[in-house]
Amino acid sequence: MAIDDLLDEHEQSERVRTWLRNNAAGLIGGVALGLAAIYGWFWWKDQSTAKQMKASDEYQAVLDQIQAGKIKDAQVKAAGLKDTSFAALAALDLAKAQVDSGKRDDAIATLRAAKTDDSVVSAIVSQRLARLLIDAGKGEEALTLLNGGDDAASHEVRGDALFALGRKEQARDAYNKALGLLDVAAPQRRLLELKLSQAGGTPPKPESAS
Structure with a gap:
């Protein structure tokens, strides 16, 4: 190995040692922060x-x-x-x-106070509360509560509210929308067809239902 090569390696080693001495505090601090972050994450996970x-x-x-x-x-x-x-x-x-x-009124109060970020559970709460409100003669409030719901259950309960309010034509429309979102073999379909008939409508034939 040439003398120049030895000098280059020695010089490089010195540079590395000098850099480490100058940046030791920063390196130690960085490692400490990293370890603290890892520990904090595991602590939070355990707490959760x-x-x-x-x-x-x-x-x-x-x-x-x-x-x-x-x-x-x-x-x-x-x-x-x-x-x-x-x-x-x-x-x-x-x-x-x-x-x-x-x-019933206690149940209404319980569901009014129920809060959740889960959209599925929230929809179920709204539908059950709406049914209780309809039973309590508060159909308009039930309709407001169901505003925006576009699933079969929401349309069905909306139809119930409209029927209770004497708005049969709109009730028929809601029931038809609910039927259109249900599979032909859905167990709740028969009840929906009965509600539609009661509102003066004609249930769609199985082959035309989607």
Whole structure:
């Protein structure tokens, strides 16, 4: 190996050592920040998992109280699920229990307070609340609540509200839209056809239904 090559390698080594000495603090700090970020992520994940598990246990407690017929106790426990993904589910179960025990207005209040970011669960809450509002003679409010819903269930409940308000032509239109979104073999189709007939309409023939 030539002397020049040895000098070049020695010079490069010195440069590396000098750079490390000058930047040691920054390197250590960067590694520390990286480790802190990794630790923080795992900590957050563990905390989130623990929170979900706790909420799941509390939701099960709500179901247990409902099954035991302790509606008021279930209501108290359901309130503790606020701001969790189980809050709306607990509200649906609680409202059903309230209706079954003859407390429709309590069920309406329960569903009014139910909040969720899940679009599917939110639609179910709106539909069930709308049905209760129709039963309570508040068809117009039910229609407002269902505004924007374009699935079969929403059209069906909208038809129920319109029929209750005496607007049979519009009810027929809503029922037809609901039927158009259902499979011919759908179990709820027969009931929808009966509702359409009651509103003065004619159910479409199976071959023409989509």
